[in-house]
Amino acid sequence: MSKITEEIIYQGRILDLVSEVHLMPNNSESRFEIIKHPGGAAALPILADGRLLLIRQYRPAVEDYVYEIPAGRLEIGETPSDCIARELEEEIGYRPKKLESLGYVYSSVGFCTEKIFIFIATELEQTQTALEPDEFIEPWIVTLDKALEMISAGTITDAKTQLALMRYALK
Missing domain, CATH: 2.40.50 (OB fold (Dihydrolipoamide Acetyltransferase, E2P))
Incomplete structure (x- = not known):
């Protein structure tokens, strides 16, 4: 083969x-x-009080806002942990002191090479966001129970986010 x-x-x-x-x-x-696709990295940010920091982002491909975890595309020569540390700061204004791997997922193996590395981000230090002009992102703070309810209700439809939440819940 x-x-x-x-x-x-x-x-x-x-x-x-x-x-x-x-x-x-x-x-x-x-x-x-x-x-x-060069691949990407995503992280489930956990605040000091245990709540989760998701984002609500406008996604032109589906012409709607989507609840998801912060994520980004790997740049040439960039490690997944460096990528997600950069994206967390850009998208939500937090720098993680600790990243724990939750593994990876292929986004759609039938036609795409994209491999997304997933992390839990903790010990967050607040900084400033640096959104790109075409990014429309709102923070969304929820408990794990609420996020899991949002999956069951069909409110969280993003696959990497569902996977990260379920893997975190099973830890």
């Missing part, structure tokens, strides 16, 4: 679209369109 050919269809700022031919387990050849 291996990639036989790869043709770049589109190169963008945050992803590339490629057409690939792969040798399959039965020795047949199949063509796939795959989104190549």
Whole structure:
């Protein structure tokens, strides 16, 4: 099983679209369109009192606000822990003194290479946010029980956020 050919269809700022031919387990050849993404990091920030700091962010892809954990794209040469430390400061104005890994998740293995590393962020030191011009983010402080209720009610629909909350709840 291996990639036989790869043709770049589109190169963008945050992803590339490629057409690939792969040798399959039965020795047949199949063509796939795959989104190549550098990966990302996300964290569930835990405040000193134990409450969680989620965000409510406008996402043009779904044309709506989404409740989620802070996250960002890996820059070239950046580690997942450095990436999420940068994103936490930019998006919510907190610098974590401690990051604990909750593992990783592939966002959509059927067509995308994006691998998201997930952390718990604690011992938060308040700084300043540095939102990009196209980011519309509001902080949303909740208890773990409330966040889990929001998953059950269909209010938290973001997969990485659901996973982070459930992994944290099972610790």
